[in-house]
Amino acid sequence: MKRFLKLATISDMFVILVLIGISFLPFAVFYAEQSSGGxxxxxxxxxxxxxxxxxxxxxxxxxxxxxxxxxxxxxxxxxxxxxxxxxxxxxxxxxxxxxxxxxxxxxxxxxxxxxxxxxxxxxxxxxxxxxxxxxxxxxxxxxxxx
Amino acid sequence: MSNNQRLVYIALLASQAVIIGLVERMIPSPFFFAPGAKLGLANIITCMALYTLPVKDTMKVIVIRLLLQTLLAGTVSTFLYSGMGALASFLGMLFVKHLPKVSIIGVSATGSVLHNVGQLVVASLVANTFSVMLYLPILSLIGILTGIATGIAAHYLLHHVERLHYYMDLKTLEIDDMKEVRL
Structure with missing residues (x-):
């Protein structure tokens, strides 16, 4: 496992964090829409x-x-x-x-x-x-x- | 690399991707709690194409794979889903690859997440409701994990299959040549 983790660099971690952020974007959009519009x-x-x-x-x-x-x-x-x-x-x-x-x-x-x-x-x-x-x-x- | 050699290599990658995709369909999805999630093993091939071929040829591999997979096992609607997914993931991978110090793992994870994004965009257009997009977190969290796994697999392939080394070196050589011509 450690061997695999060594392959990933710091910027990989950064990219993955950004991706996790992107994946929760629809929730943010949805709740913003519901609280303001509608x-x-x-x-x-x-x-x-x-x-x-x-x-x-x-x-x-x-x-x-x-x-x-x-x-x-x-x-x-x-x-x-x-x-x-x-x-x-x-x-x-x-x-x-x-x-x-x-x-x-x-x-x-x-x-x-x-x-x-x-x-x-x-x-x-x-x-x-x-x-x-x-x-x-x-x-x-x-x-x-x- | 001669023209014929390149054509054969593109065809080889595309056919491998199609076969891997077909075999993957036969495996029951390990993510029973999240319909639509899958391993995305064909992503390995896209990664290898990205690292061993110029952008234009990578696109050829992806388009051939999409068309063949739709003809062999698919419908128009699955073509829409996978086409949009492949387009989004290809653009994303291309972008991330040019970021400094990002290894193939990050590239592969990006591809897998953006594939889901593309699919869900089409699904929400088809269903005509935004709420389909709310499914993205589940899909893409699984996607990140499978993306890391396929990235590791692609990393080992790239470093241990000697023939791929040859193509990788060729690619860098060609890019250097082009730079020299420009200079």
Missing amino acids: ERFVVITKDQTVLHEIALSDIDGPQQITIDSDDGHYNTIDISSDEVHMHDANCNDQVCVRSGTIDSPGETIVCLPHKVIVEITTKDTGADQEIDIISSFIFLKELHYE
């Missing part, structure tokens, strides 16, 4: 009609949106520039309030008694953007046989 939207729906659709990046500070209905039901939703949660509601089960904060695309808060749905989406492809390394294995199987 605009998230809050979509608030009641009785299957969209009441609000707000881009999270447009929100400066924390703000509250109250959904009132004629029969005295209300839902108060806290929205900040990076997360959303149901602040208060006068529904009887309080599941929506207890479901906590949501921040990534695809997550939802549902208030069934009031038929209110708060959802975070991305405009372009929605859930398709999720990393799915397993499904790309189908392509990679082919690589072995080239």
Whole structure:
């Protein structure tokens, strides 16, 4: 083993380090893209009609949106520039309030008694953007046989 | 080196690479956890061509190998993958070889990693999603290891097969001749 290692020079080690760096580049690009781009939207729906659709990046500070209905039901939703949660509601089960904060695309808060749905989406492809390394294995199987 | 001699040498290297590639396909991949990873033994031949032939002839070896391998065992899509991989790795190896003090091990590791990069670029274009590229770290870490191994193999071949010595000396002689002509 030592005999083999002696063959490699210092600059070989340097080249190999650079190569390891290159191989992690896609991760860096992916996370940079996800943190900066990929605009998230809050979509608030009641009785299957969209009441609000707000881009999270447009929100400066924390703000509250109250959904009132004629029969005295209300839902108060806290929205900040990076997360959303149901602040208060006068529904009887309080599941929506207890479901906590949501921040990534695809997550939802549902208030069934009031038929209110708060959802975070991305405009372009929605859930398709999720990393799915397993499904790309189908392509990679082919690589072995080239 | 006479013209015929050179042609035969190129043909010999290309056919060796094709055969090694075909034999390698029959070996089940030792990297069961990473589909797409393979030993890349044909890289040895590319390294030897790079060290014993001028750039133009090395390209000939690679192109012949690609075409023959696709005709014998491949499809259009595998040709795309391996073509892009071979192009990327050839350019990378050529660049790294001209860096000071880099031995054949570094050159071979570069070739193996850039081969994966090229393949995955094509795969992500075909699949139309960037997320395929996220598979690169696994592939190229294995690629670095196999690249070092093939580099060591190529090193021993270059130093122990006398005929290769002859070609290596010829190459340096030819380069020196060209320099003298220019001067």
